[in-house]
Amino acid sequence: MTLCPVSHRVRISPALTxxxxxxxxxxxxxxxxxxxxxxxxxxxxxxxxxGAPEELHPARWSKRLLQASVVLLGFGMQIGAVAQxxxxxxxxxLLTVSATLVLAALLGRLMRVEREVSTLIGAGTxxxxxxxxxxxxxxxxxxxxSTAVSLSVVFVLNGVALLLFPWIGRLLGMTQQQFGLxxxxxxxxxxxxVGAAAAYGSEALGxxxxxxxxxALWIAPVAFVAARLRGGDGAAAKVxxxxxxxxxxxxxAWLVPAPGLWSALAGLGKTLxxxxxxxxxxxxxxxxxxxxGARPLLMGVVLWAIVSMTTAALVxxxxxxxx
Numbered sequence: 131m132t133l134c135p136v137s138h139r140v141r142i143s144p145a146l147t148x149x150x151x152x153x154x155x156x157x158x159x160x161x162x163x164x165x166x167x168x169x170x171x172x173x174x175x176x177x178x179x180x181g182a183p184e185e186l187h188p189a190r191w192s193k194r195l196l197q198a199s200v201v202l203l204g205f206g207m208q209i210g211a212v213a214q215x216x217x218x219x220x221x222x223x224l225l226t227v228s229a230t231l232v233l234a235a236l237l238g239r240l241m242r243v244e245r246e247v248s249t250l251i252g253a254g255t256x257x258x259x260x261x262x263x264x265x266x267x268x269x270x271x272x273x274x275x276s277t278a279v280s281l282s283v284v285f286v287l288n289g290v291a292l293l294l295f296p297w298i299g300r301l302l303g304m305t306q307q308q309f310g311l312x313x314x315x316x317x318x319x320x321x322x323x324v325g326a327a328a329a330y331g332s333e334a335l336g337x338x339x340x341x342x343x344x345x346a347l348w349i350a351p352v353a354f355v356a357a358r359l360r361g362g363d364g365a366a367a368k369v370x371x372x373x374x375x376x377x378x379x380x381x382x383a384w385l386v387p388a389p390g391l392w393s394a395l396a397g398l399g400k401t402l403x404x405x406x407x408x409x410x411x412x413x414x415x416x417x418x419x420x421x422x423g424a425r426p427l428l429m430g431v432v433l434w435a436i437v438s439m440t441t442a443a444l445v446x447x448x449x450x451x452x453x
Contacts, residue, residue, distance in 0.1 A: 148183065149186040152176070152182060153186075156173075159172065159408055160401050160402070160405050163404075169403075169405065169407040170292050170325065170407040170408065170410060170411040171293070172408055172411065173188075173410060173411025173412040174289060177412040182412040182413070188409040188410075188413045189413050192407075192409035192410045192412075192413065195402055195409065197371075197372035197375075198402060199399045199400075199402040199403050200320065200324075200339070200343065200375070200376050201375035201376055201378075202399025203324070203376070203379075203396055204377065204379030204383070205380070205382070205383045205393075206383070206393065206397075207340060207379075209380040209381050209383075209384045215341060215344065216340070218452050219341055219344055219452050220344075222450055222452075223341075226315055226437075227256045227345065227352070230252060230433070230437055231253070231352070233252075233433060234248055234251060234253075234255060235249070235252060237433055238252070238429060241425060241428065242425065246273065246276040247279055247280055247426050248426075249266065249270060249272075250263045250266060250267060250270075251280050251283055251284070251426065251430050252433070253266040253352055254281075254284040254318050255284075255318055255433055255437060257345055257348050258319060258320050258342065258345060258349065259284045259288060259318030259319030260284055260318075260319055261320070262346075262353075263277065263280050264277075265350070265353045266349075266353045266356050267280075269354070269356055269360075270356050270357055271360065279426050284430070285410070286430075287318060287430055287431065287434050288318050288410065291316075291317045291322050291326060292317075292325050292407070295309075295326040296309075296329045296330050299312065300330075302442065306331045306332075306333035307333065307337055307451075309327070309330045310330070310334035310337030310338035310341065311337060311338070311341060311445055311452055312441055312445045313330075313334070313338045313342075314327075314341035314342040314345065315341070315437070315441045315450070316437055316441050316442070318434075320342050320343070320346065321407060321410055322407075323338050323339070323342045324339055325403055325406075325407050326338075327339070341452065379395075
């Protein structure tokens with residue numbers, strides 16, 4: 131007797147694969163006030179089970195929404211505070227960025243990870259995740275495969291960080307300022323930093339945003355140095371215009387006395403983080419996870435674990451702090 135095979139494939143309604151359905155889901159999550167962590171988890175589950183349609187371009191959406199959110203958050207920051215935090219954290223930023231890049235190079239050689247990949251993962255861990263990788267990759271002439279692998283590693287670890295960091299921070303008894311500083315140093319992407327800090331508290335959010343954006347200013351010099359070491363001229367490093375927008379928003383809020391308006395715009399920036407994280411989650415598909423590979427992922431995890439544990443101890447011990 132011949133047995134007919136039974137298909138267990140789940141039939142997905144075409145409506146769920148339409149870009150509008152995904153945009154509507156992101157908007158609904160924002161309107162109901164879902165937390166960034168819930169939005170990320172929802173996007174991740176939807177991306178794995180359904181798969182985001184190619185026409186949606188979730189990576190592009192998440193990048194644009196993040197940049198808009200950061201600029202809007204600038205209206206809630208006083209330019210004096212931004213300048214003070216930037217100046218007081220300059221030495222700490224130089225130390226932690228340099229140490230992370232050196233550690234990434236050593237781990238890459240020890241674990242036999244391709245130099246391009248280890249350089250990009252190091253830049254993403256040290257500065258600001260995908261934005262740093264996107265700037266450093268053309269500066270060193272990295273191949274599309276190396277860039278894709280590095281971005282995939284960072285995206286995977288970003289999702290983990292967004293879910294785990296607030297829980298770990300509370301477990302360690304971190305204050306709002308301590309957590310904001312730790313998140314800005316140890317979490318890769320600005321989106322996940324802001325999402326994790328928002329889940330921890332408003333004071334943590336303010337400090338984490340400013341410190342992370344200050345670190346993002348290191349994209350250009352790191353890309354330039356990396357290019358010079360590889361024999362290039364570093365001309366491929368791009369200006370991060372949303373950083374200029376953040377500072378401009380802070381200056382406008384300082385010059386024009388309209389606290390109600392600026393608070394509303396800053397609140398809108400926080401709200402936009404929900405659809406942003408939904409789109410970030412949607413980029414993590416089974417295909418992207420398979421692209422990562424065991425060795426680069428292991429290197430990224432080890433590098434991130436060392437940076438996270440070391441900086442947490444230094445922050446709790448008062449060695450790393452912002453005046």
